[in-house]
Amino acid sequence: MAAMKCLISTNISSHSMHKIPSFSSTSCKLMCSGVAPTSTTPIRINSSLQSTIPISPKLKQQQLRKVDLEYTKTNEELREKTRGTLQKALDPMAAMKLIDTLQWLGISYHYEEEIDFWLGKLSQWDADDDDLHATALRFRLLRQNARPVSSDVFKKFRVNGKFRKSISEDKEGLLNLYEASCLGTNGEDILSEAAKFTENELKLSSANGILPKHISRRVGRALELPRHMRMERLESRLYIDEYNIQENHSLLLLEQAKADYNEVQLLYQSELAEMSRWWKQLGLVEKLTFARDRPMECFLWTVGIFPEPKYSSLRVDLAKTVAILLVIDDIFDTYGTINELSLFKSAIQRWDLNAIEQLPQYMKICYMALYNTTNEIAYKVLREQGRNILPFLEKAWIDAIEAFMIEAEWFNNGHTPRVEDYLENGVTTSGAYMALVHAFFLMGEGLTIENVKLMAKPYPKLFSNSGRILRLWDDLGTAKEEQEKGDNASSISLLMKEKNMVHEDEARAYTMKLIHNLWKDLNTELLGSNILPLPIIRACFNMSRTSQVIYQHQEDSYFSSVDKFVDLILFKPIA
Numbered sequence: 425m426a427a428m429k430c431l432i433s434t435n436i437s438s439h440s441m442h443k444i445p446s447f448s449s450t451s452c453k454l455m456c457s458g459v460a461p462t463s464t465t466p467i468r469i470n471s472s473l474q475s476t477i478p479i480s481p482k483l484k485q486q487q488l489r490k491v492d493l494e495y496t497k498t499n500e501e502l503r504e505k506t507r508g509t510l511q512k513a514l515d516p517m518a519a520m521k522l523i524d525t526l527q528w529l530g531i532s533y534h535y536e537e538e539i540d541f542w543l544g545k546l547s548q549w550d551a552d553d554d555d556l557h558a559t560a561l562r563f564r565l566l567r568q569n570a571r572p573v574s575s576d577v578f579k580k581f582r583v584n585g586k587f588r589k590s591i592s593e594d595k596e597g598l599l600n601l602y603e604a605s606c607l608g609t610n611g612e613d614i615l616s617e618a619a620k621f622t623e624n625e626l627k628l629s630s631a632n633g634i635l636p637k638h639i640s641r642r643v644g645r646a647l648e649l650p651r652h653m654r655m656e657r658l659e660s661r662l663y664i665d666e667y668n669i670q671e672n673h674s675l676l677l678l679e680q681a682k683a684d685y686n687e688v689q690l691l692y693q694s695e696l697a698e699m700s701r702w703w704k705q706l707g708l709v710e711k712l713t714f715a716r717d718r719p720m721e722c723f724l725w726t727v728g729i730f731p732e733p734k735y736s737s738l739r740v741d742l743a744k745t746v747a748i749l750l751v752i753d754d755i756f757d758t759y760g761t762i763n764e765l766s767l768f769k770s771a772i773q774r775w776d777l778n779a780i781e782q783l784p785q786y787m788k789i790c791y792m793a794l795y796n797t798t799n800e801i802a803y804k805v806l807r808e809q810g811r812n813i814l815p816f817l818e819k820a821w822i823d824a825i826e827a828f829m830i831e832a833e834w835f836n837n838g839h840t841p842r843v844e845d846y847l848e849n850g851v852t853t854s855g856a857y858m859a860l861v862h863a864f865f866l867m868g869e870g871l872t873i874e875n876v877k878l879m880a881k882p883y884p885k886l887f888s889n890s891g892r893i894l895r896l897w898d899d900l901g902t903a904k905e906e907q908e909k910g911d912n913a914s915s916i917s918l919l920m921k922e923k924n925m926v927h928e929d930e931a932r933a934y935t936m937k938l939i940h941n942l943w944k945d946l947n948t949e950l951l952g953s954n955i956l957p958l959p960i961i962r963a964c965f966n967m968s969r970t971s972q973v974i975y976q977h978q979e980d981s982y983f984s985s986v987d988k989f990v991d992l993i994l995f996k997p998i999a
């Protein structure tokens with residue numbers, strides 16, 4: 425959130441220039457040289473989020489095509505085998521286990537039809553009365569795919585209103601009940617109770633060393649953070665390694681998952697190269713030297729929100745908007761004077777190039793970059809879908825800039841907002857609405873007259889809930905850095921003031937509770953929302969998951985932890 429403007433004077437030369445910490449930039453040599461990294465070309469990146477990457481597109485294409493061909497042949501064969509298994513007359517439990525494994529391994533997107541078929545069957549099927557594992561797995565698979573399923577299915581495991589102690593003997597079942605309980609909605613008390621019960625029992629079993637070897641790591645990770653809240657792509661990366669050492673793993677699935685991971689990673693690399701080329705050509709940060717230069721971080725966001733290969737061009741377009749958002753955030757947080765910011769806001773509200781005349785030079789450049797990029801995205805959608813989305817994109821940006829201005833005025837006037845007001849506004853300044861509105865149209869799936877109307881203020885609850893999670897994680901993750909750069913306004917410091925908390929830890933714990941409750945709200949929307957298409961609903965969940973990954977870092981600094989994920993997801997192939 426806005427680092428602040430109390431220091432701001434009214435002319436550019438006296439700007440308090442803050443050099444925002446950036447990622448060291450020793451890597452990307454391969455991409456810079458125009459050679460596409462392949463799975464046999466290990467890349468060491470130390471930290472490359474800052475650099476822009478000029479590459480030779482033609483050479484890159486040739487390299488990719490060659491690797492693609494080799495992969496595609498073997499991969500397609502592997503997929504066919506798995507498809508065959510899914511289509512065979514499996515019993516429901518075997519099918520559920522296979523689907524679950526495919527999802528963990530990050531390859532379920534190849535089998536959407538088959539999985540859909542099974543979900544339909546599972547809706548009609550009842551697990552045995554005493555089969556906790558099957559009941560919980562069925563519940564989770566159905567619920568996470570927005571299929572109706574009642575939490576009453578767990579009533580059979582209770583006596584006198586409490587979960588039977590004896591069910592904790594089934595450790596796999598217990599773990600599955602724990603994971604299922606994380607999909608609970610508001611008012612589903614049985615799931616809140618299940619969460620407490622299973623958490624206690626799993627902790628006890630873990631402490632007493634009585635967990636079977638094959639699940640003890642999974643239990644540890646689940647207790648750290650349930651799977652429902654974890655970023656898909658990163659989980660797949662970690663799970664493939666774990667699956668590798670599991671007894672009875674399927675070599676077929678393992679090989680397929682590895683090949684698929686590496687294949688998709690190559691695709692990401694080519695997208696990142698495209699995004700970085702665009703960023704360099706735009707030249708925004710060369711002119712605005714105070715602004716963040718982190719194309720890779722922007723791209724990591726979009727991989728988190730849209731991991732599937734089919735969203736390739738969406739990832740690139742969305743990363744562009746996030747990159748521009750970061751620059752505008754820096755103008756508002758660290759560089760612009762309050763008068764300039766106000767001029768900028770008015771010019772954006774007009775959404776007219778003639779409006780830039782009265783702006784200082786650095787703002788003119790930023791304005792035109794935003795204007796042109798937005799128009800290009802709108803033009804692309806008009807060309808491909810025949811839909812004019814420019815009014816929606818304009819409005820989303822105007823909302824964002826107005827919210828930045830509100831923040832700037834609060835801090836310029838020494839006003840301390842209420843936490844609720846800060847959060848409400850902070851969702852907009854986080855870029856959540858802006859990103860989701862762009863994504864909704866760029867995906868172009870399941871659009872109707874009714875849901876298109878929702879792409880303006882007040883934005884859907886699903887958007888604001890995931891935006892709140894993003895804002896809270898952002899504040900948890902960057903509060904320290906921002907305080908160091910003179911920004912004492914984040915939900916953490918505001919909470920401490922408003923709730924008379926003495927220690928920052930109290931505010932952090934409180935924030936974690938808020939995030940937990942917001943997840944319940946999100947889950948509630950998953951059930952209630954049939955007006956929004958499932959892909960955008962999934963994107964909202966993924967945005968919340970990605971925020972956790974990007975902003976949660978303990979002993980590492982924010983930068984080194986993001987660097988680590990970039991390395992794993994974008995550069996390091998699985999051997």
Ligand SMILES: CC(C)=CCC/C(C)=C/COP(=O)(O)OP(=O)(O)O
Nearest residue numbers: 425426725746854855856859898902
């Ligand atoms: C996919 C999306 C929407 C990504 C946007 C990421 C984001 C919150 C950028 C602002 O970072 P920051 O930590 O500098 O923000 P602030 O200054 O607002 O705290």
